Amino acid sequence: MGVTEVFTTFGDVYLRSVLSTWLMTAVCFAGGLALGILVTVLRVSPVKPLRVAGDVYVQLFRNIPTVSLLVIFVYALPYLGATLSYRTCLLACVILVVSSFASENFMSGINAIGVGQIEAARSIGLTFVQIVRLIVIPQSLRTTVLPMTNLLIATLLTTAMGSQVPLTPPELTGMVNYVNSRSVAGISAFIVSAICYAGTSVVLGWLGNKLDEKVRIVR
């Protein structure tokens, strides 16, 4: 079965599959960023236990293999009184993992600013809120554009974990399984999925580079 036949037979499923992959990537990235910001706030707060909790959170979720987290959500949580749908489990897992990496990116963005700038800001009388709002946040956002673009692409690749649970429509990696169990598509299904992943990554990477050129801080 050639690539064109795969399209004529499974075209509509593929379309829904691509859209679903993109949607999951967007949701997970947005959720991961939001949670990552929250964790970063904990990590730079002056309250010691919150800092430690934030650090532990990041170490846990950046070191756990996503599939290990996924099996806990899908198979173990029902025993602990929380049964979630497959899609919710997948989204939650990817968001937790992405948030820990997002927080790491934010932290290195903050660390790149330099103590001297904060001291200078304080010496001209800026308050803490002003320092964070005018100096820390804008600069750390600008330096994290490229790392965050990479994280967005990594999020896209991590949604492939969705192939390990039944989803309708299956996402792009699960499609290879889906097509192969219904026909003798062989390599064609793989090629179509690979093109979708690579194409999306190239476009996202290009956009990230463009944005980075605009906002980059030359140090």
Place this chain on the structure above:
Amino acid sequence: MSANVSMRDALYEAPGPKTRRRVAIGTGISVVLLLGLIAFVIRQFYVNDQLNPRYWSFFARWTTWRFLLRGLAGTIRVAFTAGIIAMILGLLLMLGRISHNRPLSVACHVITDLFRSLPSLLLIYFFFLVIPKYGLRMPSFWMITVPVALAASGVLAEVFRAGVNAVPKGQSEAAMALGMTHGKITRKIVLPQALRIVVPSLVSQLVVVVKDTTVAYVVSYPDLMQNARVLISNYDALVSMYFVVALIYIAINYATNQFSIYLAHREGTSIMSRTTENPV
């Protein structure tokens, strides 16, 4: 303030008595909240009877750990083999990319970016579902090792390239002035230094490789996760086993990460990973 002060602390002025009291109150409240969270988790385990000794007692048996360790040995075997293949392939891809042979350079560039932009699971399905349809049967070890290695090789090619770029340009210019050829400069001047620079990054990439091996159960290769699944069906203890296995993976990856940070610190280099390099 010295330059060694971390940004975390530099953000705040030396606290006065009022702030110190507020921080103390915040510390108290957050400790209570965090303990409450932990207590809630333990309570969920308790009320759902997951603290029952029958779910945990088999961890006191040596046979359990022997079986898990055998799985872990499988994980390590796959991870190291894949790591070595990825290193060789990544180095070759990078050398091809920086070579002056235009077609070779473009081909290596495309292959590098392709491997970087595909999920390892898709590559695993390629070797598990697609390849056998063409009559090529591979042992399960290679069905997991090869795709994991391919996925890592793209990232490593970029890491090597970053290492090469980190070698000061003046050195290769000086070598060129002495009449050395491009190949000789790469071999004698650039590579030895570049390889030294990337060692911490190679170690930290092992974490990604170990994570990628966790789906070895797809091809039924007996790694840590697969052996844990066998134990789960034997002992009928799913929750405890999945949590213990997750902690083992976290411990391994944490240790590997800390080791790479230590190496980077000692060598005075930084760790390059998927996050720090150019997007595809």
